[in-house]
Amino acid sequence: MRGMVKTKLWGGFRNVVKSANRTALAICVAVSTGIAGGARISDAQEKEPIKVGVLHSLSGTMAISEVSLHDVVLMAIDEINAAGGLLGGRQVVPVIEDPASDWPTFAEKAKKLILQDKVCSVFGCWTSASRKAVLPVFEKYNNLLWYPVQYEGNECSKNVIYSGATPNQQTCPAVTWLLKQGKKRFYLLGSDYVFPRTTNMIIKAQLKAEGGVLAGEEYTPLGHMEYSTVVNKIKASKPDAIFNTVNGDSNVAFFKQLRDAGITAKDIPVMSVSIAEDELRGIGGELTEGHYAVWNYFQSMNTPENKVFVENFKNRYGQDRVTDDPIEAQYINVKIWAMAVEKAGSTDVDAIREAARGLEMIAPEGLVRLDPENQHYWKIVQIGQIMKNGQFKIVWSTPGPVKPMPWSRFTHPDKDCLQSKGGTVTIDPKMRGSDYEILKVAGGARSVSAGSAGGKKESSDEGAANKRLDSLEERLDSIEQRLDGFLESMKKLFSGSI
Numbered sequence: 001m002r003g004m005v006k007t008k009l010w011g012g013f014r015n016v017v018k019s020a021n022r023t024a025l026a027i028c029v030a031v032s033t034g035i036a037g038g039a040r041i042s043d044a045q046e047k048e049p050i051k052v053g054v055l056h057s058l059s060g061t062m063a064i065s066e067v068s069l070h071d072v073v074l075m076a077i078d079e080i081n082a083a084g085g086l087l088g089g090r091q092v093v094p095v096i097e098d099p100a101s102d103w104p105t106f107a108e109k110a111k112k113l114i115l116q117d118k119v120c121s122v123f124g125c126w127t128s129a130s131r132k133a134v135l136p137v138f139e140k141y142n143n144l145l146w147y148p149v150q151y152e153g154n155e156c157s158k159n160v161i162y163s164g165a166t167p168n169q170q171t172c173p174a175v176t177w178l179l180k181q182g183k184k185r186f187y188l189l190g191s192d193y194v195f196p197r198t199t200n201m202i203i204k205a206q207l208k209a210e211g212g213v214l215a216g217e218e219y220t221p222l223g224h225m226e227y228s229t230v231v232n233k234i235k236a237s238k239p240d241a242i243f244n245t246v247n248g249d250s251n252v253a254f255f256k257q258l259r260d261a262g263i264t265a266k267d268i269p270v271m272s273v274s275i276a277e278d279e280l281r282g283i284g285g286e287l288t289e290g291h292y293a294v295w296n297y298f299q300s301m302n303t304p305e306n307k308v309f310v311e312n313f314k315n316r317y318g319q320d321r322v323t324d325d326p327i328e329a330q331y332i333n334v335k336i337w338a339m340a341v342e343k344a345g346s347t348d349v350d351a352i353r354e355a356a357r358g359l360e361m362i363a364p365e366g367l368v369r370l371d372p373e374n375q376h377y378w379k380i381v382q383i384g385q386i387m388k389n390g391q392f393k394i395v396w397s398t399p400g401p402v403k404p405m406p407w408s409r410f411t412h413p414d415k416d417c418l419q420s421k422g423g424t425v426t427i428d429p430k431m432r433g434s435d436y437e438i439l440k441v442a443g444g445a446r447s448v449s450a451g452s453a454g455g456k457k458e459s460s461d462e463g464a465a466n467k468r469l470d471s472l473e474e475r476l477d478s479i480e481q482r483l484d485g486f487l488e489s490m491k492k493l494f495s496g497s498i
Contacts, residue, residue: 049093050086050347052077052337053113055124055134060101061223061248065326066126068278069148070096072327073123075316076334086341095119101222101248103133110134114143120347121146121337123330127222127247128152128195135160144349146337148330150273150295152198153406156417156424161336161356162376163329165296167202167408168435173381174271174294175206175243177396183240183269185215189230189254190245192219199245199273205410215239220246225253231261234268244272251275255287265290265386276324280390288386295325296379297365298392306364322390323364332363332377336370357419367401369439374417376404378439400438409435 054073056066077092085091095117097109106125113119114137121144125131128151138145138159150165178186186207190196196219204214216237218230227250234242246254251274258270270291277299280288299310299322309331313323340356341347357372369378378401384392407415413429 047085047088047090049091050341051093051095051117051119053110053117053119053122053124054094054096055099055106055109055113055122057101057126057130058098061250062101062126062130064249064279064282065247065274066101068321068324068327069123069126069330071317072313072323072331073334075313076331079312080334080338086338087345087347092338099124099130103127103129106130107133107137110137110145111141114138114141119143120341120349121352123148123333123337125149126326127193128198129193131160132194142349144353146330146333148333149326152195152202153408154198154412156374156406156419158353158375158419158423160375161333161353161370162374162404162406163333163336164326165379165381166376166404166406167199168405169296169379169381169402170273170294171199171203171243172206172408172410172435173398174273174292174383175203175212176210177294177383178241178243178269178271179210179212184211185213185238185240187215187234187237187239187242187268188217188245189234189242190219191222191224191247191250193222195247196245200243202408202411203243205408209410220250222248222250224250227254227257228261230254231257231263234258235261235263239268242268242270244270245274246272247274249282251279252283255283255291259287271383276326277322277390277392278324278327280386281320281322285386285388285390289388291386292383292395293386293392294381294383296381297323297325297328297363298382298384298394299323300384300391300394301365303364303366305362305366309364328364329377332361332368335361335363367439369401371404373419374404374406375419376406376417377401378403398436398438400440403433403437403439405432405435 054070056070057063058067058070074094077094080086081091095113097113099106099109110122110124113122122138123146125134125145125147126149131145131147131151134145135157139157142159144159144161146161146163148163150170151162153167186203188200188203190200200217206212207214216233216239218233220227220230244254251272272291272293275283275288275293276295309328310323313327314321336356336359337352339359339361340352343359344351344355346352356370357375358370360367360369366380371378380398380401382394382397384394387393406417409429409432413432414426416425416427416432417423418425
């Protein structure tokens with residue numbers, strides 16, 4: 001096959017050589033008029049860009065968390081473009097929308113990106129409320145949402161790639177860890193929407209199964225700033241730990257008023273699932289020192305890939321900026337998306353989805369794999385203790401990436417997400433398997449540094465080599481066609497001036 005393609009390619013070169021007299025004339029004229037460089041620029045400009053949507057809140061209560069996700073998407077896209085783009089040099093162009101922390105606006109902007117801007121994927125959302133708002137849009141118009149934040153599970157859409165943790169990759173192991181530390185009485189505090197309420201439903205079932213006690217449960221609206229009443233209830237209930245699912249800038253008020261009431265991490269430790277390094281910039285390490293958070297990634301991780309990732313992010317946005325779990329998760333999404341586009345050889349939504357399943361990479365956190373059945377990532381689970389400088393000291397982690405299980409065994413032991421069987425299915429609970437199944441074998445994962453194209457790989461495979469040769473020949477044919485047209489124009493020009 002390779003010989004056939006080489007013969008075919010050489011034929012293209014031979015045709016150009018046969019036209020040496022006209023080629024020489026064109027080159028002479030081009031050099032004298034400076035058109036040769038212009039032709040190359042025109043060639044690049046003629047390649048249709050690949051448009052993707054960026055749907056993160058740049059204003060409103062969730063901006064404290066989502067602005068950095070918007071930033072890392074742009075960083076990853078620029079890295080891809082700097083490395084030559086995708087599909088033979090096509091540049092990736094972000095179409096940015098600000099849904100302003102408003103759930104109906106998320107849906108409106110998603111529809112605009114899909115129908116008007118014709119994007120082939122959207123990187124966006126933080127809260128489950130925003131994801132639930134846009135989900136019908138993505139399913140109706142068959143597009144892909146790349147969602148980067150840990151969530152409550154209980155979802156299995158073929159139109160979403162979930163790069164945040166499922167309950168068995170975040171909240172459930174954190175509860176077990178606290179119980180093993182002797183913290184039996186839990187006070188559950190969350191924002192009043194789907195993620196905290198569903199997560200706490202799972203936690204309450206887990207406490208019952210593992211010998212814990214519910215000391216209290218409270219919800220406040222997003223953007224809420226008055227926590228003195230809640231703090232008084234916490235003091236009265238005397239919990240061993242607070243499990244915090246508050247989102248957005250309400251955390252600033254909560255931790256300040258908790259400290260003002262004289263409650264420190266030594267008194268009642270707080271385990272948070274929506275506070276990371278980026279939020280701590282606004283809250284302050286002095287208010288949160290000693291408390292805990294559970295994530296799949298921390299900036300303090302000591303891996304070569306993470307050092308490059310953090311350095312690139314800080315060099316681009318400022319040395320005072322930080323990386324965190326959702327930031328890294330959205331970065332992974334863009335890189336896996338790029339790999340899928342290259343693998344599919346297309347920007348078709350269905351082709352990208354199919355190509356993405358099973359892909360893996362060495363991310364800043366280590367090996368991650370996109371599960372081919374449920375479209376969630378296998379990820380390591382880690383608990384970090386907050387230090388005064390706003391970084392985390394990792395105090396516990398799993399020995400490897402944990403299998404994602406969108407349906408918790410504590411509330412839905414008979415449910416699973418299998419896209420090959422149509423999505424959500426009913427299973428025999430005995431066939432469910434372990435909640436903490438570890439990925440032991442890396443099936444060909446490779447390092448994708450923060451400065452790479454995030455998806456292109458050098459392959460010795462003959463088919464891939466022939467594909468590149470075919471692409472080169474097509475470009476040569478295109479150049480020759482433009483050359484013919486240019487010569488015709490020159491002939492007319494010279495004929496008219498003689």
